[in-house]
Amino acid sequence: MDPDNEAAYADYVEQSWPTLVRAAVFLGARPHEAEDLAQTTLVRCYTGWDRVSSADNRDAYVYRMLLNCLRDIRRTRWWKDRQYDVPESVPHRGHDGPDAAERIAVADAVHRALAALSKPNRDVVVLRYFVQLTEKQTAEALGIPPGTVKSRLSRALAHLAANDHLLDLSGGTQ
Structure with missing residues (x-):
């Protein structure tokens, strides 16, 4: 990837990371799973940055990628075997x-x-x-x-x- 595209991609990652993670959480992933999904989505963005950056609607294109990553992970045995009835503890942040x-x-x-x-x-x-x-x-x-x-x-x-x-x-x- 040339330096200009690399910089554009880095800017996009910085801008989109929080909303990708938040979207994954609200789509049903736990916080650590949401971060993994966002990271996987952004890796796919990197490998196809020419298509992503030239898309008519980049946000829609990337969120479609996020949904596809979520569907892919939900097909795995690991996801099906995880325990839903055990609530994840909420981290204490000094509040x-x-x-x-x-x-x-x-x-x-x-x-x-x-x-x-x-x-x-x-x-x-x-x-x-x-x-x-x-x-x-x-x-x-x-x-x-x-x-x-x-x-x-x-x-x-x-x-x-x-x-x-x-x-x-x-x-x-x-």
């Missing part, structure tokens, strides 16, 4: 008091609510609201029509609005 506990409760409620969605609906919600892709970019990343993105979002948001985990946060009233 004490009710604010930290509240942040953890909110994060847990959001993860549980997202886990209750079907995979296609969760993918749309994560890419649209957490990654902040446009409807068109989300459609391109998932390989579906924009109208399907809208209908899945509508169903997913209705499901989330009635989710017990999120209702508990709001005091149980709608």
Whole structure:
């Protein structure tokens, strides 16, 4: 790779790393798995940087790569054998008091609510609201029509609005 492309790739990695990891977490990966998925995605970006950098919609192209990496890893025996019923401990980062506990409760409620969605609906919600892709970019990343993105979002948001985990946060009233 020539120095200009190398610099452009390095800038892209620095800019996109946090959102790729966050997207992978909201798509169902644990934090350390999300980092591995983001890294694998970025390695694939590096090997195909000419295609990635020349894509009409680079973000949609890269998030499609992330989804493909996630699908690939979920096909492995390792993923199927992992224990879902053992919660991963939350690392302590020096935050004490009710604010930290509240942040953890909110994060847990959001993860549980997202886990209750079907995979296609969760993918749309994560890419649209957490990654902040446009409807068109989300459609391109998932390989579906924009109208399907809208209908899945509508169903997913209705499901989330009635989710017990999120209702508990709001005091149980709608």
